[in-house]
Amino acid sequence: MELICPAGTPASLEAAVEAGADAIYCGFRDETNARNFPGLNFSREELRKGIAFAHRHGVKVLVAINTFARAGSFELWQAAVDDAAAAGADALILADLATLDYASRRHPDQRLHVSVQAGAANPDAIRFYVEAFGARRVVLPRVLNVMEIATIVRESDCETEVFVFGGLCVMEEGRCSLSSYATGKSPNMNGVCSPASDVAYTERDGRISSTLGGFTINSFGKNELAGYPTLCKGRFATPKGSGYIFEEPVSLDAAVMLPALRDAGVTALKIEGRQRGRAYIAEVVRSFRDILSGLDKGQTASSAGLAAMAEGQTGTVGAYRKSWR
Amino acid sequence: MRDPETTELQGLPPRLPQWLARAVAPLPLAPLQPALALMLARISRAYPELYDRLGEHAEKRFGIDPTDLPFAFVLEPKPGRPVVRAVRELPEGLDASIRGPLAGLIGMAEGTFDGDALFFSRVLWVEGDVAAALALRNAIDDARIDFDNILLGGFAPLATRLSDALRKRVRSLPALPGGRAWN
Amino acid sequence: MQLTLGPVLYHWSPEQWRDFHYRIADEAPVDTVVIGEAVCSKRAPFKQDHVPDVVERLQAAGKRVLHASLILVSLPRERRQTRALMEAANEAEVEINDLTCLASLGGRPFAAGPFVNVYNEVTAGFLAGRGATRICLPPELPLTAAATIAAALPEVAIELFAFGRAPLAISARCYHARAHKATKDNCRFVCELDPDGMPVKTLDGDGFLSVNGVQTLAHGCTSLLRDIPAIRRAGLASLRLSPQVCDMVAVARLFRDVADERLDAEEAERRLSEIYPDVPLANGFLHGAAGHVRMGTGPGSLGELR
Numbered sequence: 001m002e003l004i005c006p007a008g009t010p011a012s013l014e015a016a017v018e019a020g021a022d023a024i025y026c027g028f029r030d031e032t033n034a035r036n037f038p039g040l041n042f043s044r045e046e047l048r049k050g051i052a053f054a055h056r057h058g059v060k061v062l063v064a065i066n067t068f069a070r071a072g073s074f075e076l077w078q079a080a081v082d083d084a085a086a087a088g089a090d091a092l093i094l095a096d097l098a099t100l101d102y103a104s105r106r107h108p109d110q111r112l113h114v115s116v117q118a119g120a121a122n123p124d125a126i127r128f129y130v131e132a133f134g135a136r137r138v139v140l141p142r143v144l145n146v147m148e149i150a151t152i153v154r155e156s157d158c159e160t161e162v163f164v165f166g167g168l169c170v171m172e173e174g175r176c177s178l179s180s181y182a183t184g185k186s187p188n189m190n191g192v193c194s195p196a197s198d199v200a201y202t203e204r205d206g207r208i209s210s211t212l213g214g215f216t217i218n219s220f221g222k223n224e225l226a227g228y229p230t231l232c233k234g235r236f237a238t239p240k241g242s243g244y245i246f247e248e249p250v251s252l253d254a255a256v257m258l259p260a261l262r263d264a265g266v267t268a269l270k271i272e273g274r275q276r277g278r279a280y281i282a283e284v285v286r287s288f289r290d291i292l293s294g295l296d297k298g299q300t301a302s303s304a305g306l307a308a309m310a311e312g313q314t315g316t317v318g319a320y321r322k323s324w325r
Numbered sequence: 326m327r328d329p330e331t332t333e334l335q336g337l338p339p340r341l342p343q344w345l346a347r348a349v350a351p352l353p354l355a356p357l358q359p360a361l362a363l364m365l366a367r368i369s370r371a372y373p374e375l376y377d378r379l380g381e382h383a384e385k386r387f388g389i390d391p392t393d394l395p396f397a398f399v400l401e402p403k404p405g406r407p408v409v410r411a412v413r414e415l416p417e418g419l420d421a422s423i424r425g426p427l428a429g430l431i432g433m434a435e436g437t438f439d440g441d442a443l444f445f446s447r448v449l450w451v452e453g454d455v456a457a458a459l460a461l462r463n464a465i466d467d468a469r470i471d472f473d474n475i476l477l478g479g480f481a482p483l484a485t486r487l488s489d490a491l492r493k494r495v496r497s498l499p500a501l502p503g504g505r506a507w508n
Numbered sequence: 509m510q511l512t513l514g515p516v517l518y519h520w521s522p523e524q525w526r527d528f529h530y531r532i533a534d535e536a537p538v539d540t541v542v543i544g545e546a547v548c549s550k551r552a553p554f555k556q557d558h559v560p561d562v563v564e565r566l567q568a569a570g571k572r573v574l575h576a577s578l579i580l581v582s583l584p585r586e587r588r589q590t591r592a593l594m595e596a597a598n599e600a601e602v603e604i605n606d607l608t609c610l611a612s613l614g615g616r617p618f619a620a621g622p623f624v625n626v627y628n629e630v631t632a633g634f635l636a637g638r639g640a641t642r643i644c645l646p647p648e649l650p651l652t653a654a655a656t657i658a659a660a661l662p663e664v665a666i667e668l669f670a671f672g673r674a675p676l677a678i679s680a681r682c683y684h685a686r687a688h689k690a691t692k693d694n695c696r697f698v699c700e701l702d703p704d705g706m707p708v709k710t711l712d713g714d715g716f717l718s719v720n721g722v723q724t725l726a727h728g729c730t731s732l733l734r735d736i737p738a739i740r741r742a743g744l745a746s747l748r749l750s751p752q753v754c755d756m757v758a759v760a761r762l763f764r765d766v767a768d769e770r771l772d773a774e775e776a777e778r779r780l781s782e783i784y785p786d787v788p789l790a791n792g793f794l795h796g797a798a799g800h801v802r803m804g805t806g807p808g809s810l811g812e813l814r
Binding site (some may be wrong): 010199227228276 | 441447462
Binding site for chain 1 (some may be wrong): 629765
């Protein structure tokens with residue numbers, strides 16, 4: 001199985017290459033990419049240099065152009081597709097029908113991957129992307145269990161890539177407007193979720209409250225572990241009680257699932273975290289490279305041993321083990 | 326739903342030894358200022374790409390508060406005329422401030438610590454303009470500044486010892502691997 | 509300006525669901541009604557028996573009927589249901605809520621619901637090329653984008669989400685079951701206890717979101733009543749009214765009257781707050797602002813569309 005690693009900066013790209021990535025994914029420093037965070041991402045020149053560096057080390061670079069194009073401004077997304085292809089990207093990771101259609105016509109030889117933001121969650125949806133655009137790989141949403149993944153692999157004429165570590169969307173990716181309801185900025189339109197520009201921390205009665213767009217989304221006691229100020233991982237009140245009603249601040253750690261994912265026929269394993277520092281990249285990539293080497297020798301790992309890197313410092317195998325229908 | 330209050334940190338991050346904090350406390354800040362100015366000038370010359378990443382945030386005023394030192398820093402990265410000065414206490418009206426033990430701040434700036442991981446464990450804390458603080462963090466992380474040479478000088482060995490201790494502590498936190506039911 | 513009644517997103521009792529549509533057929537000035545279960549496949553069997561009668565009554569009243577597909581399709585039975593719905597699309601018009609449907613539509617005409625990601629004129633054009641005749645845009649889309657899409661595709665009826673709590677997210681996890689400490693498999697259909705959604709407040713007690721099983725919706729209720737003149741100038745064909753627990757016939761009449769310029773929009777919104785009380789009205793998405801915000805009618809983000 002290939003190990004696909006994030007890079008938010010050229011320094012992280014180099015760190016991931018050195019730590020043993022098979023491929024790196026990254027994006028341009030603009031709204032065409034779904035990790036459009038302050039101080040992150042690649043200029044055209046940085047992407048060209050990054051791809052050259054990776055290729056010298058036998059590592060591939062996949063370029064994510066995975067937001068939904070703004071009406072009337074499709075040139076921006078077209079330019080991103082053209083420039084990534086010209087820079088030598090090994091694949092483009094796309095979500096919008098508009099960019100998929102454009103890329104498949106304009107660059108018929110370019111390898112296209114269906115982004116997790118497209119939310120292709122079953123073999124029929126995947127068949128559509130393969131037939132319409134010649135998609136070669138689909139990144140699966142984080143809502144499927146291993147059996148469902150095995151079915152997809154069996155019934156699809158397309159490679160699959162699944163997340164194994166990092167931030168966990170509990171809502172189906174690509175169809176969530178929670179962030180824009182609170183802030184006006186969304187993953188689909190702006191490439192941001194619960195953007196830092198709309199986050200504030202205030203201290204009150206010895207507790208720290210985080211607010212997003214003016215809504216209180218959590219409150220921490222002194223020394224209590226924290227997560228990202230992301231809406232779906234906030235604490236709220238319902239008539240049935242208060243707490244983490246959508247999801248606790250946890251990170252995905254599917255290290256223990258790797259044998260099952262391999263047996264299911266998954267092609268590639270993806271690490272989340274283009275917004276993280278190069279210390280995270282180096283440590284997480286190295287850890288998964290070791291686990292994969294062990295797997296080849298018949299060893300299994302119970303976890304990636306990376307609790308310190310995890311949100312709330314807690315790991316979960318997410319939906320991979322869910323048994324309910 | 327699990328009560329999140331049950332997961333508490335096991336102790337405090339390593340801090341500067343008390344004797345050191347006490348020893349530096351009465352020192353006047355004035356002699357520090359030219360040295361700081363020189364270091365910042367070197368950084369901004371050696372790492373111009375920092376400003377591309379900072380973008381609009383380069384014009385903002387940052388507070389950097391090593392909570393185990395008796396002073397803090399005010400940083401204005403402004404392209405061409407960057408300013409840094411040591412202060413006893415961070416002034417009002419800063420755009421963003423980052424607080425944490427010196428070892429954590431240095432580790433993050435060097436790229437040996439991941440800023441988010443320090444945030445999750447509550448070692449670091451951010452106030453004010455979170456986007457500006459993130460941009461600064463990401464810009465510095467990408468620049469790979471050689472602090473040993475440029476910034477710390479003779480201070481480096483102590484910082485290295487402290488950050489080793491901090492790393493050990495963050496790693497030794499209880500892991501809860503795969504134990505969370507996903508319902 | 510046409511009016512469309514969207515599918516009931518909540519788990520109403522089968523009789524309540526049937527009687528609601530009977531009354532819509534008899535009394536509501538809407539052109540199109542979307543029926544079916546879009547949110548949770550476990551709920552579908554309950555209303556199945558009533559579907560033929562509801563369709564007949566609506567069609568007898570001159571309403572066009574669309575059958576909604578599921579938003580999130582992952583189980584084998586969900587795939588089978590979706591495929592069957594698409595293969596019958598010649599006899600019973602469908603509104604697709606997921607691109608899964610395109611694999612089995614085979615060129616038959618269809619409507620696209622608000623859960624299909626249409627953010628620009630190029631994507632809308634792609635779907636039109638595949639047979640889309642109507643497109644209800646995602647609720648978070650601003651009017652400037654909707655206007656661009658409508659202008660580029662005059663042959664497609666472009667619709668906006670104009671009344672009701674805006675649907676914001678869909679998940680494989682059931683938050684109703686989770687709040688009731690049940691599993692999704694053994695959910696006992698607790699979502700039925702909240703026919704207008706389970707309120708989700710901030711820890712400070714501010715209304716924020718609302719939960720409907722696997723779906724999360726806004727707490728605030730979308731009302732585009734005051735934006736109708738700008739919407740008309742932008743060339744949009746239709747407004748969608750999403751059923752809430754209130755007098756939906758009265759809601760439809762308000763929108764009809766404002767669209768026909770028989771009623772002042774300010775007065776209409778005042779009456780709307782009486783028909784659906786205690787829920788703040790919001791139209792921020794349309795103005796490119798946060799969705800929960802209620803924007804005024806003064807000069808603002810709609811630019812020349814105002």
